Amino acid sequence: xxxxxxxxxxxxxxxxxxxxxxxxxxxxxxxxxxxxxxxxxxxxxxxxxxxxxxxxxxxxxxxxxxxxx
Amino acid sequence: xxxxxxxxxxxxxxxxxxxxxxxxxxxxxxxxxxxxxxxxxxxxxxxxxxxxxxxxxxxxxxxxxxxxxxxxxxxxxxxxxxxxxxxxxxxxxxxxxxxxxxxxxxxxxxxxxxxxxxxxxxxxxxxxxxxxxxxxxxxxxxxxxxxxxxxxxxxxxxxxxxxxxxxxxxxxxxxxxxxxxxxxxxxxxxxxxxxxxxxxxxxxxxxxxxxxxxxxxxxxxxxxxxxxxxxxxxxxxxxxxxxxxxxxxxxxxxxxxxxxxxxxxxxxxxxxxxxxxxxxxxxxxxxxxxxxxxxxxxxxxxxxxxxxxxxxxxxxxxxxxxxxxxxxxxxxxxxxxxxxxxxxxxxxxxxxxxxxxxxxxxxxxxxxxxxxxxxxxxxxxxxxxxxxxxxxxxxxxxxxxxxxxxxxxxxxxxxxxxxxxxxxxxxxxxxxxxxxxxxxxxxxxxxxxxxxxxxxxxxxxxxxxxxxxxxxxxxxxxxxxxxxxxxxxxxxxxxxxxxxxxxxxxxxxxxxxxxxxxxxxxxxxxxxxxxxxxxxxxxxxxxxxxxxxxxxxxxxxxxxxxxxxxxxxxxxxxxxxxxxxxxxxxxxxxxxxxxxxxxxxxxxxxxxxxxxxxxxxxxxxxxxxxxxxxxxxxxxxxxxxxxxxxxxxxxxxxxxxxxxxxxxxxxxxxxxxxxxxxxxxxxxxxxxxxxxxxxxxxxxxxxxxxxxxxxxxxxxxxxxxxxxxxxxxxxxxxxxxxxxxxxxxxxxxxxxxxxxxxxxxxxxxxxxxxxxxxxxxxxxxxxxxxxxxxxxxxxxxxxxxxxxxxxxxxxxxxxxxxxxxxxxxxxxxxxxxxxxxxxxxxxxxxxxxxxxxxxxxxxxxxxxxxxxxxxxxxxxxxxx
Numbered sequence: 001x002x003x004x005x006x007x008x009x010x011x012x013x014x015x016x017x018x019x020x021x022x023x024x025x026x027x028x029x030x031x032x033x034x035x036x037x038x039x040x041x042x043x044x045x046x047x048x049x050x051x052x053x054x055x056x057x058x059x060x061x062x063x064x065x066x067x068x069x
Numbered sequence: 070x071x072x073x074x075x076x077x078x079x080x081x082x083x084x085x086x087x088x089x090x091x092x093x094x095x096x097x098x099x100x101x102x103x104x105x106x107x108x109x110x111x112x113x114x115x116x117x118x119x120x121x122x123x124x125x126x127x128x129x130x131x132x133x134x135x136x137x138x139x140x141x142x143x144x145x146x147x148x149x150x151x152x153x154x155x156x157x158x159x160x161x162x163x164x165x166x167x168x169x170x171x172x173x174x175x176x177x178x179x180x181x182x183x184x185x186x187x188x189x190x191x192x193x194x195x196x197x198x199x200x201x202x203x204x205x206x207x208x209x210x211x212x213x214x215x216x217x218x219x220x221x222x223x224x225x226x227x228x229x230x231x232x233x234x235x236x237x238x239x240x241x242x243x244x245x246x247x248x249x250x251x252x253x254x255x256x257x258x259x260x261x262x263x264x265x266x267x268x269x270x271x272x273x274x275x276x277x278x279x280x281x282x283x284x285x286x287x288x289x290x291x292x293x294x295x296x297x298x299x300x301x302x303x304x305x306x307x308x309x310x311x312x313x314x315x316x317x318x319x320x321x322x323x324x325x326x327x328x329x330x331x332x333x334x335x336x337x338x339x340x341x342x343x344x345x346x347x348x349x350x351x352x353x354x355x356x357x358x359x360x361x362x363x364x365x366x367x368x369x370x371x372x373x374x375x376x377x378x379x380x381x382x383x384x385x386x387x388x389x390x391x392x393x394x395x396x397x398x399x400x401x402x403x404x405x406x407x408x409x410x411x412x413x414x415x416x417x418x419x420x421x422x423x424x425x426x427x428x429x430x431x432x433x434x435x436x437x438x439x440x441x442x443x444x445x446x447x448x449x450x451x452x453x454x455x456x457x458x459x460x461x462x463x464x465x466x467x468x469x470x471x472x473x474x475x476x477x478x479x480x481x482x483x484x485x486x487x488x489x490x491x492x493x494x495x496x497x498x499x500x501x502x503x504x505x506x507x508x509x510x511x512x513x514x515x516x517x518x519x520x521x522x523x524x525x526x527x528x529x530x531x532x533x534x535x536x537x538x539x540x541x542x543x544x545x546x547x548x549x550x551x552x553x554x555x556x557x558x559x560x561x562x563x564x565x566x567x568x569x570x571x572x573x574x575x576x577x578x579x580x581x582x583x584x585x586x587x588x589x590x591x592x593x594x595x596x597x598x599x600x601x602x603x604x605x606x607x608x609x610x611x612x613x614x615x616x617x618x619x620x621x622x623x624x625x626x627x628x629x630x631x632x633x634x635x636x637x638x639x640x641x642x643x644x645x646x647x648x649x650x651x652x653x654x655x656x657x658x659x660x661x662x663x664x665x666x667x668x669x670x671x672x673x674x675x676x677x678x679x680x681x682x683x684x685x686x687x688x689x690x691x692x693x694x695x696x697x698x699x700x701x702x703x704x705x706x707x708x709x710x711x712x713x714x715x716x717x718x719x720x721x722x723x724x725x726x727x728x729x730x731x732x733x734x735x736x737x738x739x740x741x742x743x744x745x746x747x748x749x750x751x752x753x754x755x756x757x758x759x760x761x762x763x764x765x766x767x768x769x770x771x772x773x774x775x776x777x778x779x780x781x782x783x784x785x786x787x788x789x790x791x792x793x794x795x796x797x798x799x800x801x802x803x804x805x806x807x808x809x810x811x812x813x814x815x816x817x818x819x820x821x822x823x824x825x826x827x828x829x830x831x832x833x834x835x836x837x838x839x840x841x842x843x844x845x846x847x848x849x850x851x852x853x854x855x856x857x858x859x860x861x862x863x864x865x866x867x868x869x870x871x872x873x874x875x876x877x878x879x880x881x882x883x884x885x886x887x888x889x890x891x892x893x894x895x896x897x898x899x900x901x902x903x904x905x906x907x908x909x910x911x912x913x914x915x916x917x918x919x920x921x922x923x924x925x926x927x928x929x930x931x932x933x934x935x936x937x938x939x940x941x942x943x944x945x946x947x948x949x
Contacts (some may be wrong), residue, residue, distance in 0.1 A: 030101045033094045033240040061101045068097035068118075068181065 003028060007038040014042075017051045026057025036069050073255035085253060089242030089262050091780075092209035094184040098239040099207040100179060104162040110236045111153065111205050111911040117232035118149035118197045118225075123146045125228070128221040133189050135376025140317035144194035144480075144491075151482040151489040152201050153367045156509055159844070161206050165515070172520035177513045179207040181264040184257045186278070188270040190320035190415060191491055192218035193225040195269055198491040200229035200243060206512040211257060213249040225246075231516070251901040258283060260595060267507075278858030279500065285905030286511055288492045288501055291322045291445025292413040293475050294437035296368060296430050296460055297338060298451035299331040305472070306450035307341040310419070315395050319416045323446035323468065323493060327404065327411050327420040329433045335423045339398065347419075348379070354388055355399040359409035361386040362418060370414050379417040404436035413441055418864040427456055431463050431482065438464050444504055448475040449597040467504035468493055481506050524831050525646070526942055528739040528784050529694050531674050535890045536703035536773055538765070543702065544572040549608035549660070551578045552594060553601055555621040556588040556612040564708055569612055569664065580604050586613075591635065597624040598631075601659065610658045611698070612692030612707075613718075615670030615805075618663045619678035622696045630655040635680065639689040641756035643908055652693040663698035666707040668758075668771040669719025669806055670780020671726060673701035681799070687817055688794075703776045705769040713759060716771075717874035718806030720755040723747065723775040725809040725868070729788040730781035731845065732820055732838040733909040734830035740785035745848060752849055759874050788910035790816040791903075793922055796900040800893055801885060810871050811880055814864045815925040817842060821860040824912035838911040868930065879929025890927050897923055 001009075010021060031039070048052040058066070077085065118125075125142035160166070166175040182204060187195045192214060203210045216223030223245045230243040246253055254274075258266055258281035266285040268278035275287035297306055308642060314325050330338050343349050350358060362382060364376040374382050379397050383390040390397070397418045404411040410420040424430035438447060447466040451457050461469050471486035481487030488506040496504030535543040552573055556566055561583055570579050582600050584593050601609070607626075611621030624634055630653035642648035663673035672678070676694045711719070727747040730740050750770050757767035780897060790812045798808035821839040843859035846852075851866060853859035868878065877883045880890060898919045901907075907914055914922075 031098060032090075033098050036098055054390050065097040065100055069094050069102060 001055070003035045004038055007035065007042050011038075011042050011045055014045055014049050015047075019050070020052045020058065021059050021062060022054045022056060024056045025059075025062065026060060028057075028059070031062050031065055036065065039066070040069060049057075074252050077250070077252045081253065082256065085246070085256055085260075088211050088246065089182065089257070089260055092211050092849065093243055095239040095241040095260050096179065096181045096207075096209040099209065099242065102162065102207055102237075102515035104160060106237060107162060107205055107207060108157065110233050110238050111156065111201055111573050113236040114201055114204060114229050114232045115153040117228050118201075118855075119146060121228050122146045122149065124557065125197075125221060125225050128224060129193045129218065132221050133192060133218050133376070135190060136317040136320050141194065144191060144317065145197055147455045147480055147483065147489065148194040148198040148491055149201065151480075153196055154801060155482060155489050156201065159205070159509060161509055161513060165513075169753060170415070172522045174518040174520075176516040176518060177206070178516050180512060180514060183208050183210045183265045183267055183512070183630075184260070184263045185210050185212050186266070186268040186270050186274045187214045187218070187222055188324070189215035189218045191317075192222050196222050196225035197229065197493045199267065200226065200233070202509050202512050204233055204238060204242070205509050208512055209239070210244075210267075211247040211263070211687045212243065213254055213257065214245065215928045216249060219248065223513050231708075245752060248607075252626045255281075265512075267492070267512075267946040275500070279502075284502075286492065286502060286507055286786060288494050288503075288507060289499060290320075290413055290441060291326075291493070291495065291499075292411075292437055292440055292442030293323060293326045293446045293448060293466075293562065294442065295325045295328040295448040295475065296434050296454055296456075297498065298427070298430070298449065298453060299333045299474070300452040301334075301450035302333060302452070303338060303341060307338060308344060309398055309450070309472075311342070311345055311476040313346065313476040313478070315379070315417050316474070316476050318376045318378055319414065319418075319476075321476035321480070322413070322415065323470075324415070324476035325419060325448060325474075326413055326442070327401070327422060327433075329422045329424050329430045329437075331427070331430060332423055332425045334585075335421075339400075339421065342396070342398050344787070346394060347398045348383070348390040349387075350388075350397060350399045352400075355401065355410065357386055358397065358399050358418060362414065362416070363409040363412065364513060365409070367743050368409065368412060370416070371413065372413070374416045374418070377416050382416060382418065393455045404433055404440055411437060411440055416455045419518065423475040427459075428594070429665050431459060433462065435463050442466070443498030443825075444501060445499060446470065446475055446479045448473075448478070465495055465496070465498045468506070478901060479506075521784060521831060521848075524644075525846045526735070526737050526832065528737070529676070530696065530780055530783065531698050532702045533699075534674065534701045534703065536775065536776065537769060538705055541568060541572045541706070542703040542704050544569065544610070544662065545574055547608060547660065547700070547890070548574060549577045550605045551604050552580070552608040552610055553604060553606040553659075554579060554581045554610045554612055555597060555617060555624065556581065557617055558581055559586055560581045560613055560617075560707075565612060565666065569610055577608075580606070584617065584620055586616065588679055589623060590615050590681055594620055594627060594635075594680070597621075598627045601625075601628045606659050608662065610674075611661065611663045614665065615672040615679070618665065618670070618672035618698070619680075621663070622672075622678040622698070622942035623680065623691065625657075625659060625661050626652075626696065629653070629658050635689075635691070638691055638693070639680070641903065641905055645692060652695050655697070660700065660701065661698045662700040664702040664704065664707065665772070665775070667711060667715060667719045668708050668768070669722035671723070671775050673698055673703065674776055674779045674781040677783075680847045685754070692905065703772055705765065708768055709763065709765070710771050711762065711768075713762065713874075716755075716759050716762065717876055718804045719775065720751060720758065720806070720811040720874070721813070721871065721876070722806035723771070723778045724751045724755070724870075725755065725790055725794075725806075725813055726775075726782040727751065727778040727841075728789060728813070728845070729790055729815070729878040729910075730778070732787060732841050732911045733782075733785040734828050734833055734911055735785040735909050736841075736870035737785065737832075740781040744785070745845065747774045747781065748845055750774035750777070751850060752866070755870065756873050786909035787906045787909040788915050789817070789819070789912070789922070791906035792901045792904035792910075793897075793926070795906065795921065796897045796905050797880070797923070797926075799900070800897060801883075803883065807876060810876050811883075811926045812922065814868055814930055815922050817826070817860065817864050817867070819918070819922060820910070820912050821856075825915060825918065826913040828907065828911060828913040833911075835912065859946075864930075871894050882929065885927075887927070890923075894920055894923060
């Protein structure tokens, strides 16, 4: 499953997330533009649905990209 | 512009936001890329640009109706191939430069989203150039091309974008605003996501960029003066000027505008222009040109002429020229509004002006430079290096092109080694933030990683030190034709001078200068210098206490360097290595041998000398290693008859030197070794020397201790105790050692507590003053379980030592009234704070703290007892 597919699936599962959704990004070496956009959308949707989105295993490089996006 | 421009419609804002959003994501993603990633992408883009150079040039000419297709193709190739050649090996990711010697490392941080305005004159080449720079530096760009060059620019962006993304660049890294308007530009310039505006174009765009409040690279118009000097290679110059001024029909803003020609060659040059296809205008034609191609209302060039061929311009204004005419050359008499053609003309019309001298030529070029060309480009053709230098000095231009075409020369990389660019920074003269040829480094934030570097340290002492009884006999080995013994009358009467005289080589002519037994004044020093000159001395023997030796040091300074300004040399400094005023380095005319007759100041080995300014009541401290005597003689025979009071005062002075050197921020293992040894010797021998003045061993050991302590403070300096004592001693006429004694217990307690302000010091890894005092207490076997107890014990034994020698324990004990002291306090605090002594104190004193210390010294301390406890086993800790 690609990162984009994972994020799409997570977006679909927000309603059943019971208040918290954890994404493990430890296998992600570099995030691309479409993945970053999808992650931003997921973050926004999670906030709207009061779901706490937790990212695990985020590298420093991806963390910085997330801060800038 | 942005303030006065209405916001775009909501629909338009949504569109612009989508561009910004894409660029923001792309810039964020781009931060993860490596140098290898961007270099690979850049190469692919360059190849794509080269491949499409002619296509884009043709498109640009067709759309803009400006310039020459062939020239635009060359510009597109310069913008890709030449720029690539410059950037390909440049590091723009991660560590970009390292400076091992200084511990500095430069690292690249991308800027993020750049909003870029591109011009109509060089449309596609500017886009290609900026795309390559952006990718090389991991930035995203939103382009807003000139509306009349939009299609060709958008196509250039597309070609670059597709090549970049195909080779891994983030999606959205380049976007191009469709049908951009002033409203769009104003909105984007102020957008919080846009980190930098890069505006290449006309005055309006550049002004708007800088007016937006955002960091901006705005580079605008010029007005290039050319000096064609009589030593130039005229054939080369004329060809270069025609090449440059007709290149792309003169659209490059660095192209030649007014050529100032030396009278001697003027006619010849014009003939050469004519021979090579230029039309030389007569007076009427020049007037016609001036009122048609220049707008009389604004004084600026008419847009209809920009980028047009010379023949087309001639046809437009009804000027008859031969077919194939490349350039219209218009002779003018001067520069300014009455000479309309002296301004920037981005088309093949060239003004020429005759100059009757080099000075006149330079002045005319300066006038052109100031007529809209400040900071931009200037050209000189000459083989006279001095004229070229004068031209460079007179003209304010980021690019001063020598013996080469202005436009192509300024682009860089073709005729010279300037950095290839399509964006000419014009510095503050042109209202720009840079004067450089804009390049990749302007598209980067350069971070500097600065590692802590320990300051260099030193241990500088006299070449030779002779000590113990009869050490004075070593004088015999120093050959001298003429020696001056500087001393005081009392020492002469005591027979000390005779001892020295007998010890000198028999062939030496000996002169004696007896000076007052007081801290030296300027007039005493100058009198001494006269005597040194009168006897042409080659050796000075300073025999005395600190005052005499200090006087001799300053005499030698003025003897070696008569122009030395003592007031200037006494200027304050924070770090002796970085002081503003340097001591003169003239050759030494005389050896300085110092023989101390007191056991305290240690002046025989130090680089300090104190002058008293009788007018202000202030002591002026000179400090420089050039003041250090060449030879020191530490012979106890000269101190055997010291009176008890002097023994006490100088002994405490010695102890203060050692204690302050030990806790100084400049303390080192070298200075500690001396300071700690001196402290032990003082506590063992000072009470004996005081109680039994004829005890030879005690006198000898105290004399050595004073010198050893001085070796420490000559290199580690002293501290706040001396700053306080200098101020107090000078104001109330108290001997230096006694003044030190008043302050010492309070300063130790002060330095041993947690500072309100730490003293910056790269060589100190931690605050250790309290630990060092405790270490000294251990060394003296004072006992105590904790650092606080040990410090308290040290203070107590110092007070006991002071008591043993019947010294006062407070300023009040000295008979100074509280009212008098209170009146003096503001001056004392100011003078103490100005004193350089505290600069090496471990704790940075506040003025309020200095006042507090003065008051503590005034009232004194309640006598305490040593906390008796056996010394504890300690792990050895190196505290320097």
